[in-house]
Amino acid sequence: MNDTAVTAARPAKPVPAGAYLAPLAVLLLIIPYVAPAYQTILLSYGLAFAIAALALNLLLGYTGLLSFGHAAFFGAGAYAAGFMGKYWNIGSMEVFLAAGALSGVVIAALFGIVCVRYTKIFFSILVLALSQVLWSLAFKLFWVTGGTDGLRVPTPTLLGGLLGTPADKVAFLSHQYYYYTLGVFAICAGLMWLILHSPFGQALQAIRDNEVRAEFIGIRVRRYRWIAFVLSGMFAAVAGTLWAPLNGLATPEALYWPFSGEIVFMAVLGGFRTFSGPIIGAVVFNYLKAYAVGRTEYWQLLLGVVLVILVMAMPEGIMGALGRIGRRVRGES
Amino acid sequence: MAQLLAAQGLRKSFGDNHAVDGVDFFVEQDRLVAIVGSNGAGKTTLVNLITGLLAPDEGTIVFAGRDVTTLPVFGRIKAGIARSFQLVNLFDLMTVLDNVRLAVFTRENKTHQALRLADRDRESEDEARGVLADFGLGDKWNVAAGGLAQGERKLLDVALAYALRPKLILLDEPTSGVGTREKSQIMDRIESVVRSRGLSAVIVEHDMDIVFKYSDTMVMMHEGRVLAAGAPEEVVRDERVAAMLGRTAAR
């Protein structure tokens, strides 16, 4: 998606990133002590979705591939936790996460073999169709997956019980589990940031900008797309695993393709051309949806209208708009 | 003089269109070969066949003693063949420096490094800056490639191929779309870089002045075949070529 105005890739940054990251970090750390449990838990959801949106953007913003099937990975991660709990009686979050990451990798590796031969719309539709395979299996094989009832995901132990065992579930979710989520988020975001700013990340961006030229620079385009796809799937699955204990259940909704659309919505809302855009988008979308669902039964209409306006008037998302305003304020063109 | 590239019996058709129809094409070491011919003569198709974008229907391509006919693109790049494009092909959203640095990364097999910061690689950055300096683009390092002037974009396209440290560089109309004065500037740069580093080059050109001034050998193509090949002064004296040039002189 290269049609918006070309701007310098490294514009002057008079305000260093650290200036606003530090207060933000402090805020995130003290939230459980200043806000009601409901808000903290809501933010946990937002952080989990942020990981998923970042994962999607690894493909979209950096490799130029729009996936409408990320629910497959997210849901797989959630069901991994469910399966661990139901069939192996495991309650350790670390095992959940490992299982989730593995599921994401395996599924993305398989899907990727088929999908990365294509680009643009065909790629999007193909991933969508494949993700529906998983949904249909979860839906129909009800004796394994619990069907529409889903699989119960027990409240897990964190770090082998080091962070205290869940007694009062709400207090646990809004304190220990929140910090755990924050930690996993920081690690995932950090890893993705590193990957995208590495030589590999540069190669991905080259593939995004000009596939033919990338080939002629010596980059093995299809192979790198596949690797990016697998990485993206892995992180999205981790997001799903993180989400599952919050939701208490792994349900087919998490695998249903409109949910993939929501993840895309989050990335675009925040701004898919920046690294942090998807994070902002996920958190804002989460609040937006929670607000809408609470206020009206026609919340899909509200979200749909927001998306349409976004596409028509503000395609660079929140971060893009903020960037533009910031440049105007500083007097640059 | 050693023969760097020997392509023989090349044929490539698109349906009824015999774009390349039995072409023998040779490049000697340290030579600058110009391919000329009217539009549709098959010049770009020939370049596409040599660089691996297309696979020939018939024929062989031997490069530096190795049969590369079935080698895929990245294989040919590793073997030492690089190219630039007729319609400038860059990474428009990345800076000029990032464009060249990426070529350095791939050449040094660093693109699989996913857990190292690209910006920390001083070595690659210095080399990229060196290439930019060679091409006169040093002060534009931080500009997005899409924001450069056309002449600069053409040079960057060549610089990208050059940064791969190829043995043979193929440039498809490196001076098209720019004014006469800029053409010479661009070709001066290219020639100095190519000669000083011992590269061999193939240039697809329409401008006969440039061909005469810069190339050692000229190959004239017409309707998918080679009409004549040799030193420019000699080729031009060939009757068939003279007729061809007369017809195309009006351009």
Added chain:
Amino acid sequence: MATLVVQALNTAVYTAVLFLIAGGLSLVYGVMRVVNLAHGNLYMLGAFVMAWAVGGAATGVVPPLLLLLLPVAGVTVGLVGAVIEPTLLRPLYNRAEEYQLLLTFGLLLILEDAIKFVFGPTPLSASTLWSAFGPISVLGSDYPAYNLLVITVGGVSAVLLWAFVYRTRFGVMLRATSQNRKMAVSLGINVRALYVLAFSIGCLMAGIAGAVIVPVQGAVLGMGVDALVLSFVVVVIGGLGSLEGALAGAFIVAVVRTLAITFFPELELAVLYLMAAAVLVTRPAGLFSRSSS
């Protein structure tokens, strides 16, 4: 033998409906290079309009007259399409094609709730129309006559569409534009009007699909989202942009579905999606594609 006949007829019914939905999607893509994620919800709109109209029609109206509501429902959806294209899609033609997916996804969300708002959250039924036609004897088995009607509507639509695209002047312009837009413009074809019309026809087809099948299965919120993925499978198999492909793809999907339901009901959907993937791996352009990818 009896079940075989019934299975075959059911497959034909499914083929007819799938063809109408997927054909609309494919037509729009073939002409305009637009993939409309909300297409399934237009099918749902057709279903709801028809069910509402049938339910609201005065009792005692002779059932065949109720069939007149079919084209009414179809045209209604077509008109919705005529509004959508110039306002929401046209501004996006010069942008990267991924934006259409985003916009039409937003449209999907809007339509879902708009339909809920207008027709209410509970499913609507038009089964009175279905049962009014009663059973008919086909090769010794009893089969719902209405289902035969569905097959007929599908068949007639296929023929009409084919004639329209390949035998009319408008069809010529349509095909020219889909092959080379710039050329079409320079030939004086009013591409803008053509696009609106093509999109409306695509929506009309989806609307008719919904309207014709609603007496059989009812109108339920969410049916559009399910239908969309199936239509993707159809066009992937048959080739995006090809009407014959949509027909062939619809038939293949319907057959596989009937077989799957009989032998592996749990894997029914999974098999279909996997089949789409298999086709893409072996013949990327689909089995019958003629559109330039």
